[in-house]
Amino acid sequence: MSNSIIKTIDIDAPLAKVWDALTDHEKFGAWFRVAIDQPFAVGQPSTGHMTYPGYEQYPWVARIVAIEPMKRFAYEWPATGGDKDAMAAGVAEWTLVEFLLEPVAGGTRVTVTESGFDRVPEPRRTDVMRSNDGGWAEQVKNIRDYVRG
């Protein structure tokens, strides 16, 4: 049982190119939309600011956990959930983000896992409009799927 979110995407490019886009801090910043101050280094903090439209005033803070060439890139970051107040104030709980790369026919599979939500005492509030249309059994199933990862 893990409290995690897992997402996968297949990219039509060689693994080395995907690895470069992931671990070169400037390339990472280009698609993640963040300006990072220094190259990624294991055990080191990563600092900078967001360039995502509407979030330009907010800091980027992370701690690089692992750089295993062509395989795994991992960092920890504050569990803000994209909430602007939480991003500005900082939060005590950090989650672990891991990218795993593997070759597939015609390209590269990227699996990102964010885990450690069990350290977050309360969900950060979001601006998402509430909807009570869905059945509650479905809602619970959704959350169960998430936390089962």
Next chain:
Amino acid sequence: MFAAIGDPTRLDLITRLADGGARSITTLGEGLPISRQAVAKHLDVLLNAGLVQRSHTGREARFALQRQAIEEARLWLDEVGAQWDEALRRMKAFVEDGD
């Protein structure tokens, strides 16, 4: 809160309460391979996390889901998941198109 959900038995209990009805410890424990005391202990964890509420019918305690708490947790995870979907799409476009 997520720690409270991150347990198979407690997830099971939440699922059993998913229809919104209130149930006794005995009813909730039916078919589970654990003691009534263990069920009560898990319900306490859910109670402290604000995921369920307790009411009394006579001498019997009954438990029901706190729907708003579940909804908030789900929305938050939805949001985080959606952000990753979007980030991975941008990564794909960046690598494939030199975007």
